[in-house]
Amino acid sequence: MTHRPPRPFRVLASALAAGALLTTAACADGDDSGPERADTTEISSSPLAQASPAALTQAGARAALVTEADLEDDWTQVKNAATWRDSLLVGQVDVADFLTGKADAADCQKLLDRLYDDELLGKPSGASALTGFKEGESRLLYQVAAYDKAALDTSFAWLKSLPVKCDQFTVKDSSGGQRTVQVVGATLPKEGDARQGLQVTVRGTSGGEPTTLTLDVAALRVGTDAITFTNGGLDGADDDTTEQAAKLGTARLEDVQAGRTPSADPSEID
Numbered sequence: 001m002t003h004r005p006p007r008p009f010r011v012l013a014s015a016l017a018a019g020a021l022l023t024t025a026a027c028a029d030g031d032d033s034g035p036e037r038a039d040t041t042e043i044s045s046s047p048l049a050q051a052s053p054a055a056l057t058q059a060g061a062r063a064a065l066v067t068e069a070d071l072e073d074d075w076t077q078v079k080n081a082a083t084w085r086d087s088l089l090v091g092q093v094d095v096a097d098f099l100t101g102k103a104d105a106a107d108c109q110k111l112l113d114r115l116y117d118d119e120l121l122g123k124p125s126g127a128s129a130l131t132g133f134k135e136g137e138s139r140l141l142y143q144v145a146a147y148d149k150a151a152l153d154t155s156f157a158w159l160k161s162l163p164v165k166c167d168q169f170t171v172k173d174s175s176g177g178q179r180t181v182q183v184v185g186a187t188l189p190k191e192g193d194a195r196q197g198l199q200v201t202v203r204g205t206s207g208g209e210p211t212t213l214t215l216d217v218a219a220l221r222v223g224t225d226a227i228t229f230t231n232g233g234l235d236g237a238d239d240d241t242t243e244q245a246a247k248l249g250t251a252r253l254e255d256v257q258a259g260r261t262p263s264a265d266p267s268e269i270d
């Protein structure tokens with residue numbers, strides 16, 4: 001088991017370059033085939049994608065967070081979300097599971113480490129805010145943050161590769177116990193400028209009993225800001241909650257970027 005230290009808590013392109021990027025994205029938009037749940041990172045040509053919103057502030061990041069009103073069912077907001085850690089995500093990836101060896105194993109290890117440390121897209125370069133909700137044995141950990149554009153693009157490309165690189169692998173914990181991890185692509189609502197969804201399942205034992213942790217993992221980019229969240233737990237992950245958080249959360253972030261106050265009533269959002 002590797003030891004990780006505790007988690008701490010835009011130069012405009014020319015019009016010619018922007019046009020070239022949009023043309024490239026349009027040419028690349030074709031039929032994608034893949035796993036049943038696979039999703040691809042998509043680039044939007046909407047006015048918002050081409051706009052240059054003001055830098056995200058700490059207050060703006062907090063305002064962009066989803067609330068209990070945005071979530072269906074009986075989710076309750078908690079005060080200690082920043083301290084959440086799931087021990088089932090801790091362990092050393094078994095390199096022997098990978099035909100390509102250490103490179104793919106390192107990417108799968110990075111996924112587990114980042115999920116544990118709540119830094120799915122790496123460390124933010126600017127303002128960030130986090131909140132959490134509980135419903136039974138399920139948790140929703142939700143973050144909004146500003147990132148360096150190049151690093152953000154790299155992180156999204158990395159996420160897109162994981163359903164292939166990390167389809168199924170073994171993790172060993174400090175006591176020699178083994179867990180099986182599966183990673184598949186997951187479809188997200190077509191919100192924001194880019195999006196990538198995953199479903200991560202960890203099967204092992206806890207207290208001598210078989211245990212399965214299921215997490216919906218989502219990342220959505222709006223300009224150089226991004227939303228990331230995990231939804232699930234020992235009772236599984238609820239797809240409706242994942243969809244709701246992605247859709248309404250993106251609308252809140254777009255409002256903040258446009259200088260508007262996000263609606264307190266989700267029914268007002270189309």
